[in-house]
Amino acid sequence: MEFPEGLKYTKEHEWVLVEDRIATIGITEYAQQELGDVVYVELPEVGEKIVKDDPFGAVESVKAVSDIYAPVSGTVIEVNDTLPDSPETINDDAYGDGWMIKVEMSDADDLKDLMSAEEYAEYVDQQKEEEDEGEEESGEE
Amino acid sequence: MVEFAGWEMPVQYQGVIEEHLAVRRRAGLFDVSHMGEVEVSGAGALDLCQTLTANDVARVQVGQAQYNLLLNESGGAVDDIVVYRLESDHFLICVNAANTDKDFQWIRGRSEGKAEVRDTSSRYVQLALQGPLAEKILQRLTGLALAQIKPFHFSFGEVSGARCLVARTGYTGEDGFELYCDPDRGEALWNSLMEAGRDGGLQPAGLGARDTLRLEKAYPLYGHELDDTTTPLEAGLEWVTKLSKVSFLGREALLRQKREGVARRLVGLEMTAPGIARADYPILKEGEPIGRVTSGTRSPTLGKSIALGYVSAAEAVVGNGVEVEIRGRSVAARLVALPFYRREGAGKTS
Missing domain, CATH: 3.30.70.1400 (Aminomethyltransferase beta-barrel domains)
Structure with missing residues (x-):
């Protein structure tokens, strides 16, 4: 599984690409695999303010809904408006065409507690181990 | 894999949508031994x-x-x-x-x-072979005359050397069979079926596809559409x-x-604005609560968001325009006839 260098990562499996004060945000390869086929995406509108660690949108697979949490605080300046019509782009290209929003950050310090690619890879390994222990309880019939 | 009622269950193999469509178009194999x-x-x-x-x-x-x-x-x-x-x-x-x-x-x-x-649950492995190619695939492995087993009928016979109860039943809305056999033979039976179905495009299918398939057909799921109070x-x-x-x-x-x-009725809903109704979301009529969603998904076959839910009997009219409250927003939906999906040429008994 690929976790590009140069991106920052959250424990909720979002990635952030920072260019000056602009943060591009999406969900990671691990997140899209865990979700499975993405069939619906709910995103904020341009001009909306998002707050670090609060949900700013949702991504839905056939089976379930997951909130997407803001890695940083700021104002939404651009939204990937191809996603509503082709949400599967998130499965196909999580770090590229599957980006979700661009945000003008209000506090660069928000980046400090995000993970590097290496740290995130380690974190994902831990998550997988926990999952393999079969402690997760979901799925119904 | 997820835990369900003490069983380790596969939610998906290749992906819910792919497995779902395989069952509708070709065939899928489910391990439903739980x-x-x-x-x-x-x-x-x-x-x-x-x-x-x-x-x-x-x-x-x-x-x-x-x-x-x-x-x-x-x-x-x-x-x-x-x-x-x-x-x-x-x-x-x-x-x-x-x-x-x-x-x-x-x-x-x-x-x-x-x-x-x-309680003889531990004596059976149950495999469900479902889809339009199910009979053709299964016939390669058994001397039973499958064409003579009508829907909701069964026979005993050998499938790939394993003695099975072979029933023409299922939970997908497609033609298909459910096989009950001794747990010692289960793995070999699974492998034989997968092999026999390989050139027909048989796919292993998990709980995720089982849920979306049954939902399109509006089959109830206990704990969602049914419980001790319904x-x-x-x-x-x-x-x-x-x-x-x-x-x-x-x-x-x-x-x-x-x-x-009755005070309430189970109804089918189709979202008419973007969004997916999920279990427990409130159903509203002009802002007033009239019921609750019990199951909902994006239908892989129909390409629409569909749901089942209970609404007050007075509102349970096909065509009625309602709203579903999705994360605090009211999203338009309407009541539609059930099932959402019916396979071509299928009678009412399926």
């Missing part, structure tokens, strides 16, 4: 089944299966089940995994020593409920409910 089996036998077996269920078990011939409901005194669903008549006084009841012990205790506790009731009259299962047969547990309550009219 389903429970309760066997009722002895001179009082038929009477016990008749007393505890809504459908008329006396109409079921040996070699036939029947969709049925275990009801409590209030007419609520203890479980929805399939009853297989193995012999005139021997019934195999397939029950929901999470209800296996509840159902077993429920039936045994009311047997009054007139029938033997056993009656078959509310759940659209009046066709299962033979009020004129011999007396059965819950009959008085159902007669009363029929006389007085």
Whole structure:
């Protein structure tokens, strides 16, 4: 599984690409695999303010809904408006065409507690181990 | 893999949508060994089944299966089940995994020593081969004349050397078979079926696809559309409920409910604005709550967001425009006829 260098990562499996004060945000390869086929995406509108660690949108697979949490605080300046019509782009290209929003950050310090690619890879390994222990309880019939 | 009712279950293999479409277009193989089996036998077996269920078990011939409901005194669903008549006084009841012990205790506790009731869940592996190519694939592995097994009928025979109960039943809305066999033979049977279906595009399918398939067909799922407080009259299962047969547990309550009219009904919803309705989301009419969603998904076959839910009886009219509250927003939906999906050429019994 690929976790590009140069991106920052959250424990909720979002990635952030920072260019000056602009943060591009999406969900990671691990997140899209865990979700499975993405069939619906709910995103904020341009001009909306998002707050670090609060949900700013949702991504839905056939089976379930997951909130997407803001890695940083700021104002939404651009939204990937191809996603509503082709949400599967998130499965196909999580770090590229599957980006979700661009945000003008209000506090660069928000980046400090995000993970590097290496740290995130380690974190994902831990998550997988926990999952393999079969402690997760979901799925119904 | 997820844990479900003590079973490690695959949610998906290749992906829910791919597996779902494979079942609709070709075939899929499900390991549904988590389903429970309760066997009722002895001179009082038929009477016990008749007393505890809504459908008329006396109409079921040996070699036939029947969709049925275990009801409590209030007419609520203890479980929805399939009853297989193995012999005139021997019934195999397939029950929901999470209800296996509840159902077993429920039936045994009311047997009054007139029938033997056993939980035989650990004696069966259950595989479901579903889809338009199911018969063709299965026929490669068995001498049974599958074309002669009609829907909701079964035969015993060898499949790839394993003795199986082969039933033309399923939970997907497609033609298909459910195979019950000895757990020691289960893995080999799975592998033989996958091999036999390889050139036909048979795919292994998980719980995720099982859920979306049954939802398109509007088959209820216990814990969602059915529970101890929902009656078959509310759940659209009046066709299962033979009020004129011999007396059965819950009959008085159902007669009363029929006389007085139900307060709520299970309905089908289609979202008319973007969004997916999920279990427990409120259903509104002009802002006022009228019910609740019980299951919802994006339908892989129809490309629409569909849901089942209960609404007040007065609002339960096909075509009615309503809203579903999705994360604080009201999203437009309308009531549609059920099922959402019906396979071509299928009769009403499927």
